[in-house]
Amino acid sequence: MKTYTLQIGDITRELPIIPISDTLSIASFVILGDTEIVSKSAPLLAEKLPEVDVLVTAEAKGIPFVYELSKQLGMSRYVVARKNVKPYMDMPLVNKVTSITTQKEQLLCLDGADAEFIKGKRVALVDDVISTGESLRVLEELVKEAGAIVAAKAAILAEGDAKNREDIFYLEYLPLFQTIK
Ligand SMILES: O=P(O)(O)OC[C@H]1O[C@H](OP(=O)(O)OP(=O)(O)O)[C@H](O)[C@@H]1O
Numbered sequence: 001m002k003t004y005t006l007q008i009g010d011i012t013r014e015l016p017i018i019p020i021s022d023t024l025s026i027a028s029f030v031i032l033g034d035t036e037i038v039s040k041s042a043p044l045l046a047e048k049l050p051e052v053d054v055l056v057t058a059e060a061k062g063i064p065f066v067y068e069l070s071k072q073l074g075m076s077r078y079v080v081a082r083k084n085v086k087p088y089m090d091m092p093l094v095n096k097v098t099s100i101t102t103q104k105e106q107l108l109c110l111d112g113a114d115a116e117f118i119k120g121k122r123v124a125l126v127d128d129v130i131s132t133g134e135s136l137r138v139l140e141e142l143v144k145e146a147g148a149i150v151a152a153k154a155a156i157l158a159e160g161d162a163k164n165r166e167d168i169f170y171l172e173y174l175p176l177f178q179t180i181k
């Protein structure tokens with residue numbers, strides 16, 4: 001299998017290159033289960049962020065990272081937008097999203113209690129990867145609807161064209177690849 005060598009700080013990972021369509025392949029970056037990449041990336045990104053009150057991420061792969069980054073920044077609570085409405089949510093804010101990997105519509109949902117918690121606060125939107133930017137855009141819409149102020153947007157990696165964005169903080173660039181048949 002072809003791989004892409006990713007270096008973050010002093011750690012290296014060989015990411016498998018996986019086709020996601022007839023024409024496009026990604027270097028698969030899955031931080032779930034990778035304690036080291038999460039714990040080493042968090043302080044590096046913490047250095048780049050402006051001061052904010054709370055971090056917000058989207059389920060699922062952003063969760064371990066936002067947990068570690070919140071600890072790093074001394075924040076006792078963070079907020080996760082879920083991909084489905086859960087019965088325990090109270091008056092959730094819901095929006096549709098399509099990311100580069102899902103290629104079909106899914107949801108992002110903010111529990112009403114979390115919406116109330118971030119109202120009027122300066123938030124940083126945090127994810128593991130920003131690629132097409134759709135997940136980030138929908139997350140931004142949700143937190144704005146909740147009355148929060150988006151003070152920063154950040155990820156461990158910027159993939160493809162996201163590397164040219166000037167409105168995001170990130171540690172490393174991740175290229176996209178052509179699918180070879
Ligand atoms: O900029 P975009 O094109 O929206 O891609 C980035 C999003 O894709 C990944 O999530 P994914 O949709 O793969 O879901 P998962 O975290 O549940 O695996 C990643 O965690 C981001 O949230």
Ligand SMILES: Nc1ncnc2[nH]cnc12
Nearest residue numbers: 026027028029101129131
């Ligand atoms: N390269 C990648 N690996 C895993 N999930 C992703 N979501 C967006 N880009 C991704």
